[in-house]
Amino acid sequence: MTEVQLNTLCKEVISVSHETGLFFLGEINKVSASDIEEKGVHDFVSYVDKTAESKIVSVLQKLLPEAGFVAEEGTLTKKGDRFNWIIDPLDGTTNFLHHIPLYSVSIALMDGDNTILGVVHEPNLNECFSAIANGPALLNGREIRVSAESELRKSLIATGFPYYDYGKLQEYINLFMHFARNTSGLRRLGSAAVDLAYTACGRFEAFYEYGLHPWDVAAGAFIVQQAGGQVTDFGGGNGYVFGGEMLASNTVLHEDLLKSVRDHFGRQL
Secondary structure (H helix, E strand, O other): OOHHHHHHHHHHHHHHHHHHHHHHHHHOOOOOHHHOEEEEOOEEEOHHHHHHHHHHHHHHHHHOOOOEEEEOOOOOOOOOOOEEEEEEEEEOHHHHHOOOOOOEEEEEEEEOOEEEEEEEEEOOOOEEEEEEOOOOEEEOOEEEOOOOOOOHHHOEEEEOOOOOOOOOHHHHHHHHHHHHHHOOEEEOOOOHHHHHHHHHOOOOOEEEEEOOOHHHHHHHHHHHHHOOOEEEOOOOOOOOOOOOEEEEEOOOOHHHHHHHHHHHHOOOO
16 A cells, blocks of 8 residues: 555545544533443443444445454454454543543554554544554644653653453552552543653653453554554563553663563563
């Protein structure tokens, strides 16, 4: 796929992300308790997620008919031979259902094993983060870069609390305590896609979490990389999109952060 084709495709994805964000803003005060379903332990969904995903899939099918889909709500499960869209129509559903104004649309396109396009749109601040292969990371069309901070004690770290996989909870808590003592603070916003977007633009120095799904992180991780950041799994490898665990950073701090993560989770390079 050429750069021109990718640029055109990215503009269309940004457009559908904006439309979806406006849909969220229009529906947030209409959702009632009777509209909420529990997919699993602490895993909620409403007609808003499902409707948003259906609309996104409909648009993306027309843009790239040969592509398959990995989408949270399972609107379409066709796998493409080469291209696949990775979609979270509403990352931060719990925030949305509690009227907390931080959630996002996350859309990535993979060419084989490589992500080549990523868009994360946060509608409450009307911020759209995007990137394509061999291009810069952008926020509302302006180039962004990761933080240049080189001292861990001055760094602000984002994370997410486990909500269904408690098998590593003690390791997670111990690591949380370590970072609480050795950084300038930790934040848990409730949307991994936003955490990654904020790492890409330098608001956070790093983000880590386990128990993740590919639709939570595919777009945001790619945007971090295009902004000059580094992304690995907890062992320092490349299994972060489908492997369920991720450390993303401004690159300069990555080895120090990774050592702490490996020490607490018992991983080796």
